[in-house]
Amino acid sequence: MLTFVIRRVFQSALVLLIVGLVAFSMFRFVGDPIDNMLGQERTDADIARLRTELGLDQPFPVQYMKFLSGAAEGNFGVSYRQGRPVGDILLERAPATLELAAVSGFLAISIGIGLGVFTAIRKDGFLANFIMSASLIGVSLPTFLIGILLIYLFAVVLGWLPSFGRGDVVHFGWWSTGLLTSSGLKALILPSITLGLYQMTLIMRLVRSEMLEVLRQDYIRFARARGLKEKSVNFHHALKNTLVPVITVTGLQLGSIIAFAIITETVFQWPGVGLLFINAIQFVDIPVMAAYLMLISVMFVGINLIVDLLYFAIDPRLRTEQKGAK
Amino acid sequence: MTFKSTLLATAALVAMPLMAQADTLRWARAGDALTMDPHAQNEGPTSALAHQIMEPLVMRDMTGAMVPALATEWGPSADNPNIWVFKLREGVTFHDGAEFDSEDVLFSLNRAMTEDSDYKELLASVKEVRATDKYTIEIETNGPNPIMPNNLTNMFMMDKGWAEANNAVKVQDYEGGEDTFAAKNANGTGAYKLVSREPDVKTVLAANENYWGNGEFPLEVTEIVFTPIQNAATRVAAMLSGEVDFIQDVPVQDIGRVDGTDGLEVRTAPQNRVIFFGLNQAAEDIAGDDVDGINPMSDVRVRKAMSMAIDRDAIKKVVMRGQSAPAGMIAPPFVNGWNEAMDSSSKTDVDGAKALMTEAGYADGFAITLNCPNDRYINDEKICQAAVGMLAKIGVKVNLDAKPKAQHFPLLSNLETDFYMLGWGVPTYDSEYIFNFLTHTKGEKYGSWNATRFSDTDLDVKIEALASETDLAKRNQMINEIWTVVQDQQLYIPIHHQVLNWGMASNVDTIVAPDDTAHFKYFKMK
Numbered sequence: 110m111l112t113f114v115i116r117r118v119f120q121s122a123l124v125l126l127i128v129g130l131v132a133f134s135m136f137r138f139v140g141d142p143i144d145n146m147l148g149q150e151r152t153d154a155d156i157a158r159l160r161t162e163l164g165l166d167q168p169f170p171v172q173y174m175k176f177l178s179g180a181a182e183g184n185f186g187v188s189y190r191q192g193r194p195v196g197d198i199l200l201e202r203a204p205a206t207l208e209l210a211a212v213s214g215f216l217a218i219s220i221g222i223g224l225g226v227f228t229a230i231r232k233d234g235f236l237a238n239f240i241m242s243a244s245l246i247g248v249s250l251p252t253f254l255i256g257i258l259l260i261y262l263f264a265v266v267l268g269w270l271p272s273f274g275r276g277d278v279v280h281f282g283w284w285s286t287g288l289l290t291s292s293g294l295k296a297l298i299l300p301s302i303t304l305g306l307y308q309m310t311l312i313m314r315l316v317r318s319e320m321l322e323v324l325r326q327d328y329i330r331f332a333r334a335r336g337l338k339e340k341s342v343n344f345h346h347a348l349k350n351t352l353v354p355v356i357t358v359t360g361l362q363l364g365s366i367i368a369f370a371i372i373t374e375t376v377f378q379w380p381g382v383g384l385l386f387i388n389a390i391q392f393v394d395i396p397v398m399a400a401y402l403m404l405i406s407v408m409f410v411g412i413n414l415i416v417d418l419l420y421f422a423i424d425p426r427l428r429t430e431q432k433g434a435k
Numbered sequence: 436m437t438f439k440s441t442l443l444a445t446a447a448l449v450a451m452p453l454m455a456q457a458d459t460l461r462w463a464r465a466g467d468a469l470t471m472d473p474h475a476q477n478e479g480p481t482s483a484l485a486h487q488i489m490e491p492l493v494m495r496d497m498t499g500a501m502v503p504a505l506a507t508e509w510g511p512s513a514d515n516p517n518i519w520v521f522k523l524r525e526g527v528t529f530h531d532g533a534e535f536d537s538e539d540v541l542f543s544l545n546r547a548m549t550e551d552s553d554y555k556e557l558l559a560s561v562k563e564v565r566a567t568d569k570y571t572i573e574i575e576t577n578g579p580n581p582i583m584p585n586n587l588t589n590m591f592m593m594d595k596g597w598a599e600a601n602n603a604v605k606v607q608d609y610e611g612g613e614d615t616f617a618a619k620n621a622n623g624t625g626a627y628k629l630v631s632r633e634p635d636v637k638t639v640l641a642a643n644e645n646y647w648g649n650g651e652f653p654l655e656v657t658e659i660v661f662t663p664i665q666n667a668a669t670r671v672a673a674m675l676s677g678e679v680d681f682i683q684d685v686p687v688q689d690i691g692r693v694d695g696t697d698g699l700e701v702r703t704a705p706q707n708r709v710i711f712f713g714l715n716q717a718a719e720d721i722a723g724d725d726v727d728g729i730n731p732m733s734d735v736r737v738r739k740a741m742s743m744a745i746d747r748d749a750i751k752k753v754v755m756r757g758q759s760a761p762a763g764m765i766a767p768p769f770v771n772g773w774n775e776a777m778d779s780s781s782k783t784d785v786d787g788a789k790a791l792m793t794e795a796g797y798a799d800g801f802a803i804t805l806n807c808p809n810d811r812y813i814n815d816e817k818i819c820q821a822a823v824g825m826l827a828k829i830g831v832k833v834n835l836d837a838k839p840k841a842q843h844f845p846l847l848s849n850l851e852t853d854f855y856m857l858g859w860g861v862p863t864y865d866s867e868y869i870f871n872f873l874t875h876t877k878g879e880k881y882g883s884w885n886a887t888r889f890s891d892t893d894l895d896v897k898i899e900a901l902a903s904e905t906d907l908a909k910r911n912q913m914i915n916e917i918w919t920v921v922q923d924q925q926l927y928i929p930i931h932h933q934v935l936n937w938g939m940a941s942n943v944d945t946i947v948a949p950d951d952t953a954h955f956k957y958f959k960m961k
Contacts, residue, residue: 140841148477150556
């Protein structure tokens with residue numbers, strides 16, 4: 110077990126290093142930050158001076174090593190755009206994204222599972238068929254379009270919900286939350302639906318097909334034959350056994366909710382790390398881009414590591430193979 | 436109840452709504468200020484926010500006219516033409532109560548001249564700044580500088596004591612890693628105080644009750660809530676749903692929509708920004724074309740033909756939906772040196788252009804790559820697309836390469852483009868600024884935006900002489916001569932002057948400032 114963990118951790122570290130290297134080699138194609146940093150009145154001498162000062166005249170492996178040695182000490186550098194430490198900025202922005210991701214994840218899981226079970230049980234009902242067709246919208250429409258449509262309907266036409274921002278937030282130390290104010294809660298509704306819609310339909314379809322599979326099994330028939338209540342059969346016996354693959358997929362999807370909040374955050378001017386990343390790309394804010402990409406890859410690698418470890422704990426076959434290899 | 440107290444109560448009742456009515460203006464635009472440090476970033480949204488909180492010695496009002504701010508009088512010294520004397524406004528205090536005097540001006544100008552300042556180029560001619568008494572400042576330049584005050588309109592004044600107490604003496608830099616206090620906090624003399632600021636999220640300003648201009652300006656806006664909203668569709672939606680009262684940069688396709696909504700209005704005005712194409716005119720062969728041995732654009736007839744092929748009215752009508760003014764010179768109309776004859780000199784004449792091309796020996800045309808930004812100017816990529824079709828009519832086969840600004844502008848500074856789009860605003864409102872950057876031979880100090888490879892030593896001498904020519908009539912004559920060369924040589928192909936669109940709720944009343952900077956102290960609330 111321990112060797113497995115150590116090996117996986119080493120592999121993860123290697124993946125991180127490679128992600129960083131690829132990211133740094135790509136930055137030159139994003140553009141040159143110098144023109145954004147200097148005013149219109151810059152001279153060629155200014156450009157040369159700033160380039161040297163920032164080390165942008167160095168080959169990218171050198172820049173990468175500089176970044177790594179800084180990151181190892183917890184120093185991600187100073188944002189070219191805001192002139193403030195990147196660590197501070199990320200810490201300031203993270204709560205907004207995490208809160209949005211958590212709420213959309215919760216919506217996706219609860220509504221997704223609920224609708225999945227419903228459409229599986231009433232698989233030929235009118236409503237179930239309607240939900241199935243409507244769910245196609247969730248998988249096929251791009252996020253930004255859903256966002257704009259929701260804004261148009263609920264903010265412009267009906268005037269019920271705000272079209273942008275996070276509303277009023279309450280601060281607890283470095284954490285800020287919008288969950289405790291009514292304007293904050295209102296502001297969460299549209300972005301979290303936009304962000305979670307794809308995952309919701311995915312989970313719903315997954316639960317439905319798994320559930321249909323399970324409902325055909327013998328033990329369900331026996332359970333029904335025993336005269337158990339329909340509710341108990343569906344939710345106690347059937348649903349429990351459909352959840353294993355659902356949990357795997359959900360775990361991985363949670364990572365992508367956080368990573369791909371970029372578009373939703375841009376549409377709703379949601380002050381999270383995704384919006385920060387978009388701004389960083391436009392400005393070629395290399396320290397912010399580098400730190401964000403590393404953070405996201407740490408998250409993905411971490412989630413995968415946990416999933417792997419869970420498999421290891423659940424599946425005895427992996428353990429025996431391990432012994433056999435030795 | 437006595438008569439007196441009844442009267443008081445009545446007065447209080449009448450006064451109540453007036454006092455309670457804090458006129459909050461919710462303001463949105465695409466980008467946030469990058470920093471509050473007044474000398475770190477010379478960039479539109481940054482100085483627009485700073486203008487509410489801090490003040491320069493002289494400033495541009497909403498019409499673009501130069502008016503007194505922290506200086507009340509200024510002029511060249513009678514004894515020495517190299518010295519400008521500024522008389523400072525007396526009795527002005529900073530938001531923290533500190534008194535404003537010449538020490539602060541001395542400190543601020545010296546700070547703006549340090550290496551990390553984005554404003555040092557505007558003060559490059561300054562030899563020394565001196566405080567002769569508590570309310571007088573002398574700026575000595577290397578040689579006379581007739582337009583010194585024009586360079587100071589965005590040069591904000593900080594309190595020396597505040598900067599020293601808060602470790603903000605140095606302009607914020609990117610290397611230090613230290614968070615400068617001045618990047619997130621501000622202490623100015625302006626009409627509004629900074630109440631709270633979350634970068635890229637929300638900035639709240641409140642009226643400065645001790646403002647020196649109380650009574651002089653309308654000052655009807657008492658609180659400003661500024662939120663950047665990047666996505667254009669969201670910004671317009673926020674305006675339509677009444678969540679904001681004032682937005683800058685209304686997308687041209689949404690102007691009708693916003694203006695047609697009850698309770699909303701769009702006001703437009705010509706902007707201090709001209710859009711044009713630059714051409715490589717060096718004789719050496721260029722890689723980006725299909726002509727061997729020579730650069731076809733080194734022939735002035737080809738440049739003229741290309742300009743004549745552009746139908747600026749069609750671009751205005753189709754691409755800009757009427758929101759542009761066709762240009763014949765690369766100076767916005769507010770600028771000293773602009774003249775109507777030159778600005779209306781662009782004529783579309785495809786047959787004439789074809790004849791010129793034939794005369795130059797390119798009857799069959801040639802191929803060239805046009806580099807164009809796609810996120811910098813209003814409909815920039817679409818303008819280029821339109822130009823591609825128009826140039827095809829005279830046989831110039833244009834291959835369009837549109838990129839984000841972060842990739843486009845380095846092509847110009849590294850001379851890696853032969854045909855490119857550029858836009859230019861003139862903060863000094865004087866042609867010298869245009870010549871210094873766009874016409875002078877590219878070198879260490881001058882011509883940093885001149886990617887045309889144009890170089891004329893005589894013209895360079897004349898451009899440099901403008902800086903110290905104090906005889907304004909003679910200076911204007913020289914400016915006109917330089918423009919004549921620029922026009923005759925068809926150094927650039929002017930397209931149009933941009934038009935600004937400000938969307939506002941019907942209770943907001945303002946004119947549109949040509950530099951896209953809203954000075955809320957001039958705003959009226961109906």
